Amino acid sequence: GAGVSQSPRYKVAKRGQDVALRCDPISGHVSLFWYQQALGQGPEFLTYFQNEAQLDKSGLPSDRFFAERPEGSVSTLKIQRTQQEDSAVYLCASSLGTGLAGFYEQYFGPGTRLTVT
Amino acid sequence: QKEVEQDPGPLSVPEGAIVSLNCTYSNSAFQYFMWYRQYSRKGPELLMYTYSSGNKEDGRFTAQVDKSSKYISLFIRDSQPSDSATYLCAMSAGGSTLGRLYFGRGTQLTVWP
Numbered sequence: 001g002a003g004v005s006q007s008p009r010y011k012v013a014k015r016g017q018d019v020a021l022r023c024d025p026i027s028g029h030v031s032l033f034w035y036q037q038a039l040g041q042g043p044e045f046l047t048y049f050q051n052e053a054q055l056d057k058s059g060l061p062s063d064r065f066f067a068e069r070p071e072g073s074v075s076t077l078k079i080q081r082t083q084q085e086d087s088a089v090y091l092c093a094s095s096l097g098t099g100l101a102g103f104y105e106q107y108f109g110p111g112t113r114l115t116v117t
Numbered sequence: 118q119k120e121v122e123q124d125p126g127p128l129s130v131p132e133g134a135i136v137s138l139n140c141t142y143s144n145s146a147f148q149y150f151m152w153y154r155q156y157s158r159k160g161p162e163l164l165m166y167t168y169s170s171g172n173k174e175d176g177r178f179t180a181q182v183d184k185s186s187k188y189i190s191l192f193i194r195d196s197q198p199s200d201s202a203t204y205l206c207a208m209s210a211g212g213s214t215l216g217r218l219y220f221g222r223g224t225q226l227t228v229w230p
Contacts, residue, residue, distance in 0.1 A: 043205075043218075056214070093160070097216075106216070
Protein backbone atom coordinates (compact mmCIF):
# COMPACT_ATOMS: atom_id res chain seq x y z
CA GLY A 1 0.00 0.00 0.00
CA ALA A 2 0.99 3.63 0.36
CA GLY A 3 4.04 4.67 2.35
CA VAL A 4 4.19 6.71 5.53
CA SER A 5 2.51 10.07 5.13
CA GLN A 6 2.92 13.17 7.25
CA SER A 7 1.01 16.41 7.44
CA PRO A 8 1.47 19.26 7.16
CA ARG A 9 4.63 19.12 5.06
CA TYR A 10 5.57 22.63 6.13
CA LYS A 11 4.56 24.58 9.22
CA VAL A 12 5.51 28.08 10.28
CA ALA A 13 4.72 28.97 13.87
CA LYS A 14 5.28 32.09 15.91
CA ARG A 15 7.28 31.57 19.07
CA GLY A 16 4.95 30.52 21.85
CA GLN A 17 2.32 28.88 19.61
CA ASP A 18 1.31 25.24 19.94
CA VAL A 19 1.65 22.93 16.92
CA ALA A 20 0.39 19.43 16.09
CA LEU A 21 2.11 17.20 13.54
CA ARG A 22 0.37 14.14 12.13
CA CYS A 23 1.76 10.80 10.99
CA ASP A 24 -0.11 8.08 9.08
CA PRO A 25 1.99 4.89 9.19
CA ILE A 26 1.95 2.06 6.70
CA SER A 27 -1.17 -0.04 7.22
CA GLY A 28 -0.47 -2.99 9.51
CA HIS A 29 2.74 -1.57 10.94
CA VAL A 30 2.74 -2.02 14.68
CA SER A 31 5.73 0.15 15.60
CA LEU A 32 5.89 3.89 15.10
CA PHE A 33 8.84 6.21 15.73
CA TRP A 34 9.33 9.99 15.81
CA TYR A 35 12.68 11.61 15.04
CA GLN A 36 13.87 15.22 14.94
CA GLN A 37 16.36 16.20 12.22
CA ALA A 38 18.10 19.55 12.54
CA LEU A 39 19.68 21.13 9.47
CA GLY A 40 22.84 19.27 8.43
CA GLN A 41 22.40 16.62 11.13
CA GLY A 42 21.17 13.06 11.28
CA PRO A 43 17.78 12.21 12.77
CA GLU A 44 17.60 12.14 16.58
CA PHE A 45 15.22 9.71 18.26
CA LEU A 46 12.28 11.26 20.12
CA THR A 47 9.81 8.51 21.00
CA TYR A 48 8.51 5.04 20.08
CA PHE A 49 5.10 3.35 20.11
CA GLN A 50 4.17 -0.30 19.93
CA ASN A 51 0.50 -0.19 18.94
CA GLU A 52 -1.02 2.45 21.24
CA ALA A 53 1.56 2.00 24.00
CA GLN A 54 4.34 4.56 24.22
CA LEU A 55 7.27 2.34 25.20
CA ASP A 56 10.11 4.86 25.06
CA LYS A 57 9.87 8.64 25.32
CA SER A 58 13.37 9.24 26.59
CA GLY A 59 14.33 11.30 23.53
CA LEU A 60 11.68 13.99 23.99
CA PRO A 61 13.73 17.15 24.70
CA SER A 62 11.35 18.75 27.20
CA ASP A 63 7.89 18.45 28.72
CA ARG A 64 6.66 20.76 25.94
CA PHE A 65 6.80 17.76 23.62
CA PHE A 66 4.00 15.22 23.75
CA ALA A 67 3.12 12.33 21.43
CA GLU A 68 0.11 10.06 21.24
CA ARG A 69 -1.21 7.17 19.19
CA PRO A 70 -4.61 6.49 20.79
CA GLU A 71 -5.90 3.79 18.41
CA GLY A 72 -2.59 2.25 17.43
CA SER A 73 -2.46 3.73 13.94
CA VAL A 74 -2.30 7.51 13.36
CA SER A 75 0.05 9.39 15.67
CA THR A 76 0.29 13.06 16.60
CA LEU A 77 3.34 14.88 17.90
CA LYS A 78 2.40 18.03 19.77
CA ILE A 79 4.78 20.81 20.71
CA GLN A 80 3.55 23.40 23.18
CA ARG A 81 4.87 26.96 23.46
CA THR A 82 7.23 26.52 20.51
CA GLN A 83 10.76 27.94 20.75
CA GLN A 84 13.19 28.81 17.95
CA GLU A 85 15.34 25.81 18.83
CA ASP A 86 12.39 23.58 17.92
CA SER A 87 12.88 24.49 14.24
CA ALA A 88 13.73 21.21 12.48
CA VAL A 89 12.29 18.49 10.28
CA TYR A 90 10.16 16.04 12.25
CA LEU A 91 10.28 12.56 10.76
CA CYS A 92 7.90 9.72 11.44
CA ALA A 93 8.82 6.10 10.71
CA SER A 94 6.92 2.84 11.01
CA SER A 95 7.93 -0.79 11.02
CA LEU A 96 6.28 -4.21 11.22
CA GLY A 97 7.32 -4.56 14.84
CA THR A 98 7.72 -8.33 14.81
CA GLY A 99 11.02 -10.18 14.50
CA LEU A 100 14.31 -8.32 14.63
CA ALA A 101 14.07 -6.91 11.11
CA GLY A 102 10.57 -5.78 11.99
CA PHE A 103 12.07 -3.19 14.32
CA TYR A 104 15.11 -2.12 12.34
CA GLU A 105 13.55 -1.92 8.90
CA GLN A 106 11.98 1.45 9.52
CA TYR A 107 10.12 3.19 6.70
CA PHE A 108 10.24 6.96 6.92
CA GLY A 109 7.75 9.58 5.86
CA PRO A 110 8.83 12.78 4.06
CA GLY A 111 8.83 14.77 7.30
CA THR A 112 7.25 18.00 8.48
CA ARG A 113 9.53 21.03 8.27
CA LEU A 114 8.77 23.25 11.26
CA THR A 115 10.04 26.82 11.32
CA VAL A 116 9.54 28.85 14.49
CA THR A 117 9.84 32.60 14.01
CA GLN B 118 31.20 13.59 21.67
CA LYS B 119 28.33 11.99 19.79
CA GLU B 120 27.90 8.22 19.97
CA VAL B 121 28.08 7.93 16.17
CA GLU B 122 30.57 9.97 14.15
CA GLN B 123 30.34 10.41 10.39
CA ASP B 124 32.31 12.73 8.12
CA PRO B 125 29.75 15.02 6.46
CA GLY B 126 31.83 15.45 3.29
CA PRO B 127 30.84 16.61 0.76
CA LEU B 128 32.20 13.80 -1.40
CA SER B 129 32.27 14.26 -5.18
CA VAL B 130 33.20 11.40 -7.55
CA PRO B 131 32.90 10.65 -11.28
CA GLU B 132 30.39 8.14 -12.56
CA GLY B 133 31.70 4.58 -12.31
CA ALA B 134 33.93 5.25 -9.29
CA ILE B 135 33.96 3.11 -6.16
CA VAL B 136 32.70 5.09 -3.18
CA SER B 137 33.65 4.38 0.42
CA LEU B 138 31.56 5.80 3.26
CA ASN B 139 32.43 5.27 6.91
CA CYS B 140 31.21 5.73 10.47
CA THR B 141 32.80 5.20 13.84
CA TYR B 142 30.98 4.71 17.11
CA SER B 143 31.74 4.66 20.81
CA ASN B 144 28.99 2.47 22.31
CA SER B 145 30.20 -1.14 22.39
CA ALA B 146 26.59 -2.28 22.99
CA PHE B 147 25.62 -1.49 19.39
CA GLN B 148 24.83 -4.72 17.57
CA TYR B 149 22.62 -3.72 14.66
CA PHE B 150 23.95 -1.54 11.86
CA MET B 151 22.09 0.13 9.03
CA TRP B 152 22.74 2.43 6.10
CA TYR B 153 20.06 4.81 4.91
CA ARG B 154 19.97 7.02 1.83
CA GLN B 155 18.25 10.40 1.98
CA TYR B 156 17.43 12.52 -1.04
CA SER B 157 16.85 16.23 -0.59
CA ARG B 158 13.50 17.03 1.05
CA LYS B 159 12.70 13.32 1.49
CA GLY B 160 12.75 10.91 4.39
CA PRO B 161 15.59 8.38 4.75
CA GLU B 162 15.19 5.03 2.97
CA LEU B 163 16.82 1.82 4.21
CA LEU B 164 19.63 0.48 2.00
CA MET B 165 21.34 -2.21 4.08
CA TYR B 166 20.92 -3.84 7.46
CA THR B 167 23.53 -6.04 9.17
CA TYR B 168 23.85 -7.71 12.52
CA SER B 169 27.20 -7.85 14.37
CA SER B 170 30.52 -8.06 12.50
CA GLY B 171 31.06 -9.16 8.92
CA ASN B 172 30.18 -8.24 5.36
CA LYS B 173 26.90 -8.09 3.48
CA GLU B 174 26.50 -7.53 -0.23
CA ASP B 175 23.41 -6.37 -2.13
CA GLY B 176 23.92 -5.56 -5.78
CA ARG B 177 26.35 -2.65 -6.08
CA PHE B 178 26.36 -2.08 -2.32
CA THR B 179 28.54 -3.78 0.30
CA ALA B 180 28.30 -3.12 4.02
CA GLN B 181 31.13 -4.01 6.40
CA VAL B 182 31.12 -4.02 10.18
CA ASP B 183 34.24 -4.27 12.34
CA LYS B 184 33.05 -4.32 15.94
CA SER B 185 36.57 -4.66 17.32
CA SER B 186 37.45 -1.27 15.80
CA LYS B 187 33.93 0.17 16.21
CA TYR B 188 33.97 1.02 12.52
CA ILE B 189 31.43 0.44 9.76
CA SER B 190 31.66 1.05 6.03
CA LEU B 191 29.46 1.17 2.96
CA PHE B 192 30.99 0.62 -0.47
CA ILE B 193 29.19 1.57 -3.66
CA ARG B 194 30.56 0.04 -6.86
CA ASP B 195 30.02 1.49 -10.33
CA SER B 196 28.50 4.63 -8.84
CA GLN B 197 25.74 6.35 -10.81
CA PRO B 198 24.48 9.96 -10.82
CA SER B 199 21.26 8.61 -9.27
CA ASP B 200 23.33 7.62 -6.22
CA SER B 201 23.79 11.34 -5.44
CA ALA B 202 22.24 11.76 -1.99
CA THR B 203 23.11 11.95 1.69
CA TYR B 204 24.09 8.61 3.22
CA LEU B 205 23.32 8.08 6.89
CA CYS B 206 24.68 5.31 9.07
CA ALA B 207 22.48 4.17 11.94
CA MET B 208 22.88 1.67 14.73
CA SER B 209 21.08 0.19 17.71
CA ALA B 210 21.90 -1.72 20.85
CA GLY B 211 18.75 -3.81 20.91
CA GLY B 212 17.40 -5.08 24.23
CA SER B 213 15.38 -2.46 26.09
CA THR B 214 16.18 0.10 23.38
CA LEU B 215 14.95 -2.15 20.57
CA GLY B 216 14.18 -0.06 17.53
CA ARG B 217 15.81 3.12 18.84
CA LEU B 218 18.27 4.14 16.14
CA TYR B 219 21.32 6.35 16.63
CA PHE B 220 22.24 8.13 13.40
CA GLY B 221 25.41 9.72 12.12
CA ARG B 222 25.07 13.20 10.66
CA GLY B 223 25.25 11.88 7.09
CA THR B 224 27.75 12.14 4.23
CA GLN B 225 26.67 14.14 1.19
CA LEU B 226 27.65 12.34 -2.03
CA THR B 227 27.59 13.73 -5.57
CA VAL B 228 28.28 11.46 -8.56
CA TRP B 229 28.90 13.49 -11.69
CA PRO B 230 28.42 12.11 -15.22
